[in-house]
Amino acid sequence: MMRHRSLLVPASLILLGVAGACDRTPDYVLKKKQMVDLLTDIHKAEGVVDLNRTRYGSDSMRKVMKQSVLLRHGVTQEQFDTSMVWYGHNIEKYIEVYDDVIARLESEVAEVDADQGGARVDMAVVxxxxxxxxxxxxxxxxxxxxxxxxxxxxxxxxxxxxxxxxxxxxxxxxxxxxxxxxxxxxxxxxxxxxxxxxxxxxxxxxxxxxxxxxxxxxxxxxxxxxxxxxxxxxxxxxxxxxxxxxxxxxxxxxxxxxxxxxxx
CATH class of the missing domain: 2.60.120.1310 (Jelly Rolls)
Known part of the structure; x- marks a missing residue:
């Protein structure tokens, strides 16, 4: 029994090593889930800005809104910019991230529509x-x-x-x-x-x-x-x-x- 336990330890380490090897994102770049979470919130914030253009009409107010999202996620502007550059040069990863962002946003929109009985679109044009x-x-x-x-x-x-x-x-x-x-x-x-x-x-x-x-x-x-x-x-x-x-x-x-x- 002790022999079987000793074999489990290196096997689990091997599995962890394989899982780590699958993620080739550099340490200085935000991981895929972090990017999806962050970009989803950024796009939601931009939607608020677009629907309240009297309040957020200036570029400075838009920047404040974006900075507040970055701060909430514990990400600096430099980290975000660096990550966007890396994903922009790794198209497959970029597509994966945005596919998840789109799916997340569309799912949230569908939930809002269901909660409001499909009234969201009608309300948007009043x-x-x-x-x-x-x-x-x-x-x-x-x-x-x-x-x-x-x-x-x-x-x-x-x-x-x-x-x-x-x-x-x-x-x-x-x-x-x-x-x-x-x-x-x-x-x-x-x-x-x-x-x-x-x-x-x-x-x-x-x-x-x-x-x-x-x-x-x-x-x-x-x-x-x-x-x-x-x-x-x-x-x-x-x-x-x-x-x-x-x-x-x-x-x-x-x-x-x-x-x-x-x-x-």
């Missing part, structure tokens, strides 16, 4: 400033993806007003290829307004669509697409489509083009 984004908050683009496109289509409801402003906002991560976007509004008279463009690099992108005050919009729709290079795996996250009311001080349609059927 009020003078609201996030009307109807789809997932994150999207992954990777080489060989059959459908590398984010789409949305909002139809008019009782909360719409003429002259509404739609601000489409998202954060780009690990993106090497250009992202092409279009956002459009279709009016009851058959005409349409649209904006197209390209954005590159990392960080925030913001597209502002001003609805015409003289026409009645019946739907607002758009898409964002990327053609990733071989080996590229990029994300956009914290996606929001914030609707605000008409303001004569901020009425700007310089980038908006109009299409009228039957005209060249």
């Amino acid at each position: 009020g003078d400033s609201a996030d009307a984004w109807p789809e997932s908050r994150m999207h992954r683009y990777f080489y060989g993806q059959p459908d590398a496109m984010v789409r949305f289509n909002l139809r008019r409801d009782e909360n719409w007003e003429t002259g509404d402003i739609y601000t489409w906002r998202f954060y780009k991560s690990n993106m090497q290829s250009p992202l092409y976007y279009a956002i459009a509004a279709q009016y009851t008279d058959g005409t349409s307004d649209y904006m197209t463009g390209t954005t590159t690099g990392q960080g925030w992108s913001e597209i502002v669509m001003q609805i015409d005050t003289a026409r009645t919009a019946q739907n607002v729709y758009g898409f964002a697409t990327v053609s990733p290079a071989p080996g590229e795996a990029a994300y956009i996250d914290s996606i929001a489509l914030v609707r605000t009311r008409f303001s004569p001080d901020h009425y700007d349609r310089a980038s908006v083009r109009t299409y009228t059927p039957g005209r060249e």
